[in-house]
Amino acid sequence: MSSKLGISSRALQSGAETAFLVLGKAKELEAQGKSIIHLEIGEPDFDTPSYIKEAAIKALNKGETHYTPTPGISELRKAIAERTMQDFGVEVDWKDVSVTVGAKEAIFVSLATIVEEGDEVIYPNPGYPAYEAGIRFFGGIPKPLMLKEENEFRMTSEEVNSLVSNKTKAIIINSPENPTGSVLSKEDVKGIVEIAKSKGIYVISDEIYKYIIYDELKHYSPIQFDESRENTILIDGFSKSYAMTGWRLGYIITPKHLTQPLQKILNLITSCPSSFSQVAALEALKGGLSSVKKMVEQYAVRREALVEEISKIEDVSMVKPKGAFYGFVNIKNVTNKTNLESSKLASVLLENYGVAVLHGTAMGSNGEGYLRISYANSIENIREGIRRMGRAFRELTNRKA
Template identity: 40%
Template sequence: MEYRTAKRMESLPFSGIRAVMEKATKMQQAGEKVIHLEIGRPDFDTPEKIKEAAFKSLKAGHVFYTSNYGIPAFREEIARWETEHHGVKYEAEEVLVTVGVGEATYASMAAFLQEGDEVLVPNPVWLNYIHVPSSLGATPITYSLKEENDYQIDFDELESKLSDRTKMIVVVNPSNPTGGVFSFETLERLSRIAIEHDLLVVADEIYSQLVYDGTKHVSIASLPGMKERTITLGGFSKAYSMTGWRLGYMCAPKEIIQACVRVHQYTITCASSFVQEAAITALRDCADDVESMRQEYQRRKDYMVKALNEIEGISCNNPQGAFYIFVNIKQLGMTSMEMAEYLLEHAKVALVPGSAFGTEGEGYLRISYACSYEELQEACGRIEKAVAELKKK
């Protein structure tokens, strides 16, 4: 039998991040010591209180389906947390529990984008925001985030890309892959554009608790006139180190949630019951754990920014959020893919080529500093040696 994939699959490449990870893992299995800086996965264990809450839920027999929307008490807790931390007043009925931000991304776009619609998407960006709308028959139109602008929006460029087909704007704040955080002024101007052109905003804020150097994260939904047109996405993978638990959520007006749940119920049904109950504990009782991890990320970031900028031939800005550094390698005369392969082979350090995140990522490598301080020190030493050898050629 001949198997023919759907035509839409032509627009869905394999993840560039996972491709690097697979190659690095094979090298490791062959006995080579590879330092993994390619994956956005915290190296911390999930806080013990969260694990205990999950175990308690399992022992109590809470192993059945929940409402499609999520456990009521959990939705109430998410609404409370968002209201307290982001200054947006939500009710439980304005919350949908999802299986990670990945599913929330798909549901928010599948519910509202039609064939022929356009969606404005950052460049560079986590590529789900490019490929999900493409798979739905919509067209992603990218707006550039450049290092020389500290990864703020160039509004002349963005406004030139608006059309009568534009339906949605994606905001990833803090940014994956740059670590950039949008200023209040950037968000305020973006909100005016969204209101003027009657656009939906999908705001990915999963890294909102991981900001540094006194930076304040502002949720775009908190600005005047924005709650009613914003789908805010959040989750537990990053700040709570719960990547394998696969839990996220979206907050939006009830009418938007009701549209998204129809996608959710036919793809996922519901998130795991005991995971939802454990996450109630995360939101209520684990602020100190999150702050402890954030402080360690701050320490790692400070070291990496200094160490990388001391290596001749590469440079980086000082990112204010997430746990990524976008390293400029343009002086070295290699594409980002070539440089990532060179460092993996010669330095045994796994990094992601910036081109995996869009055209504006070319000339950069993404480093995740979500690994130990000692590994970061060794990685910088290896990178410095490999770059020095490259410059001699």
């Protein structure tokens, strides 16, 4: 008898974010009593600053527990527009700001709004996995731009240009980048916007790590170079800068012609973001950047600890990350000597040495030979985790200590 109890091809071929799967496995091992150091998940270990939590508690007590307009409460949208103006010196119409359920929803909904079957979308590889999965989900053709270690994993405008065809619909950029910590220069961003303008394509700019940047580097957004504001889709959120991952709050700033269609899709998927999370996010913005700066200072110290510990391990190396809170560690000597792929090595590290890291291929095919280490963790845990990794690699390659 024929059956209709199938699963859609979209669901079957859909990718998922592996960091959550590794976290699940690590938690299982912990439940069995094993000591695990968590360097796999991309989330601040800091608690949400208390003034933000208090605003949410107040909102709950005041009964702000209902639906809000689909694109979010106007006070928050206005505050986001205001902050964007302060950060980049450009005018933003608050009506083009839509608040989303995390930046992840913003990525999905931006692709849903612009991608037609067969459209090509350029994106960084290694890169945040939701880009490739989202492009495929909407019938687009993923065009990975293979980031090069010798370029410090930056996406140059020349490389972007070489991938643009008459089918290209959009270029996704992410600076500072997950997983490599690379930061695009002003020239990179400007050059990419110039390509987008001359070819009539979009730039989707995921700026979720924009405040987590080191060495006095400056963050640049395509919105600064796109005067007509027709090409730039800006994505950001509260998860990383304000340690608010569980509040599920992001936002998207769209060219005017995309705002209504995009909000229609948001309406369809989530109706609106969480009401009291929005009140808390408004407070986060009103409170300025001092709590963010304090956390970034801590990340900077941890980055140095990571660099130091990595330098003690033979056979591995790392480009010093310039932003975000990840190190992308080159382990090609270890994979060559052991004949084990990075995914296998990551499993061995977790199961036999109690350190959870993410294999580079979880962030795209071009991540083979690398491990992503999240240093949003205490200095002690970072040092201990990397020591465990060093011991593992010594034993696996049969070197003496």
